[in-house]
Amino acid sequence: MLETLLAPPPSTLLAFAGAGILLNLTPGADVMFATASGVRGGAKAGIAAAAGVALGSVFHVALAVLGVAAALRAMPEALTVIRWAGAAYLLWLAYAAWTAKPDTGNAGGAGSLGQALRRGFVTNLLNPKVxxxxxxxxxxxxxxxLGPVAPQMAVLGAIFIFTGLIITSAYGALAGVFGTALRRHQRFTNRIAAAVFGGLAARLVLD
Structure with a gap:
């Protein structure tokens, strides 16, 4: 009973983890920053940048959990409103990803470990899109x-942050060797992201 109250069922966790991994594999602003940091400062700088990004995500997840919990207390139907608004936003992200042009810049990468960690945190923290x-x-x-939504979202958020940290760290660590190739194939990964965003939006509408 306690496990049910704290987290969604295993099938939901697996579906969420799979979608999160696919999205984290897509080179966005955070991945490009970690990649650029890896190119400039080596594997450790790339991993440090990824750690900073993950710390910023903790803040965003906490706000989302608290915000949704507060909305549900004020209006139980708020989750439906949030889900439909989320579907519209995900469709917009799908369009933006499909039409995006590859970014060949260095995304403001940082060289030293401390600088990479700080800039990764601030870059993610101040990005309202995250x-x-x-x-x-x-x-x-x-x-x-299944019970209170806030604990479920906290568990989901922790999974998303953890998988994001692992994947973004891998990008940063490999960037020194494979950075150019990653940017070369960014258009393809953007199309994958568009498909995932669109699928998530459809799931919201049809659920």
Whole structure:
């Protein structure tokens, strides 16, 4: 019973983890920053940048969890509103990813470990798109029928942050050798991201 109250069922966790991994594999601003940091400062700088990004994501997840919990206390139907708004936002992300042009810049990479960690944290923290995405992404996998939504979202957020840290760290660590190739194939990964965003939006609408 306690496990049900704290987290969604295993099937939901697996679906969420799979979607999160696919999205984290897509080179966005955070991945490009970690990649650029790896190119400039080596593997350790790339990993440090990824750690900073993960710390920023902790803040966004906490705000999403608290915000949704507060909305549900004020209006139980708020989760439906949030999910439909999230679907619209995910469709917009799908369009943006499909039409995006590859970014060949260095995304402001940092060289030293301390600088990479700080800049990764600040870059993620001050990016409103990250907060909006997390707010759109997490609630669709939470089920009020299983109990309080906030603990479920906290567990989902922790999974998303952990998988993101591993994947972004891998990009940063390999960037010194494979950075050019990653940017060369960015258009393909953007198309994958568009498909995933569109699928998530459809899941919201059809659920």
């Amino acid at each position: 907060g909006l995405f997390i707010l759109a992404f997490l609630p669709q996998f939470a089920d009020p029928g």
